[in-house]
Amino acid sequence: MTTWITEHWRLLLPLALGWVCVWLLMPRGPHRSRALAGIFGLAGLLAVKFYWLPPSGPLLQDIFFLTFAAMAIIGGVLMITDHNPVYAALWFAIVTLAVCGLFLLNSAPFLSAATVIVYAGAIIVTFLFVIALAQQSGSAMYDRRASHPTLATLSGFLLLGCLMFTLQEWGGQAAAEGGNAFLKVPAGTTANLGSVATEDLGSLRSVGRSLFTDYVYAVEIAGTVLLIATIGAICMAPRRSQGNL
Amino acid sequence: MGDLSHLQGQLVVGAILFALGAIGFLTRRNLILIMLSAELMLHGVSLNLTAFGQYHGTAAGQAFTVMVLTVSACEAGLALALILTLYRRRRSLDVNLWSNLGEPDLPKLAQDILEVSPAPREQPLPKLTPAGPLPRYPKSAPPAAKP
Structure with missing residues (x-):
């Protein structure tokens, strides 16, 4: 067990940091320690950067990729943890723009434009719904308390750990032997x-x-x-x- | 054939977005934000598809992403219509109000909140500001008949 942990600490460290960040940010009452969560989240992002995102090709492409990736991940975390549904919809717009930037890096400019057009309409309609249906005087009770924050974040990060473990396995061993079923x-x-x-x-x-x-x-x-x-x-x-x- | 490390970075970001969307889907109690979390998961999926398409150098990944985009647009329209219907029934966006939708002979998962839900707010009647002199007679006495 301990040998497994010491072998896979590159996988476990960003997962643990990210779990602490999201768990601290989960809405569970009036008080949340946002500064502590921000420190843990930044540490987790840096760990992901250094162990999982190696520099690939030209510097400018890497800079754009890291910027868009950080925008997408930070916006996603803040979207699922914000008290106010209007702000959550705004963070979702940020995530959509960042994902469109990543589409551009994936040489899909048409898809990037199409996603912006489709989601612009979707987000405007969602705004209208939030403003019309949600209470305007502060956030409601059901927005200030998450349901099962510990269990849900644990299972979500378990899913992420399984995905990244699979990625590590085929990226590490099978790619050295000339690619596997994913890549060929x-x-x-x-x-x-x-x-x-x-x-x-x-x-x-x-x-x-x-x-x-x-x-x-x-x-x-x-x-x-x-x-x-x-x-x-x-x-x-x-x-x-x-x-x- | 594209770059393997570029592909790995895209796959990591897609996996993180997918997991964040799953967490949001499980923890949020607002119906609109649950729908937005599902859209976040779809973003992660389409990032994976375009990354693999670029790695293999084919346009198939982008064709799949167009399909994902179509399905997500349909899902958003249907979900907003459903949310509007549900809101008009209970006057709230809380998803916990709908946890007892099973058959009547099945065990209830949560306490039935229908009885506990507050009554609809009564509209206050409009009041005019009093104008002119106050009536002289006491309130209990009948008003004097006009000559």
């Missing part, structure tokens, strides 16, 4: 012809070619899902007493 293009199958490697990865042309040749059934299904969701939302939305919306 399957040899026995023919690749999807519309999605093969091109020079202009991420442009509207390549995404459209992939969507409308290889994944045209997925596009049809997505359209059907949108139609059914529209019908369902109209059916579920509350009606006025007059009978029309």
Whole structure:
């Protein structure tokens, strides 16, 4: 047990620091030690940076990646722990912008723009809902007390630990032997012809070619899902007493 | 083929976002924030998809992400309609008010809050400011008939 811990302290240290940070920040009453949680969170982020995010390629790309990653993670932590639902929606907007920046680094500019457009509408509607439905005079009781904060954070960080352990295993040993099932293009199958490697990865042309040749059934299904969701939302939305919306 | 360490960084960030979304889904009690936490998990998933797409140099990951985006938009619309309906029933966004939705012969998971929920607030009647002289007669006596 102790040997396992000493072998995997690079995995366990950021997890423990992050768990303490999120557990301290969980809304459980009037008093939260935010400064202590911030110290633990920054230490956890630095541990993740030094042990899990090695420098990869050009310096400018690394700087952008680290900035967007830190924005996404800090915004996510503050979103799930903020007392005020309006601020939580604002933090979610920050996370969405940071994820769009990471999409740009992943050479997906079209997806970045599409995500901004879709989530701009979604976040504005969510704002309207929060302002209309939540109490405007301070945060409500159910926002000031989390439900089962200790158990939930423990299980969440257990999930994160399992994911990162898997990542460590295939990134460490299997990649040294020349890649494994995650990393290799399957040899026995023919690749999807519309999605093969091109020079202009991420442009509207390549995404459209992939969507409308290889994944045209997925596009049809997505359209059907949108139609059914529209019908369902109209059916579920509350009606006025007059009978029309 | 892309860079392995770049892929690993993206996967770590995606995993962290997914776990944070899961924690938010479990701990928040506001219905709107539960929906936003699910969207946070979807962000982590689409980050993974685009990272693998870039690593393999194909556009398949971005096509999958378009699918994820569509499904998340549908989910947001349906969830907001559902939240509005639930809010109009109980006048609250607390998810604990809905913990007894099972069959009637099953054991109740929580105390039934329906009886405990406060009555709807009565609207105060509008009051006019008094104008003119006060009436002279005492309140108990009937007013004098007009000639």
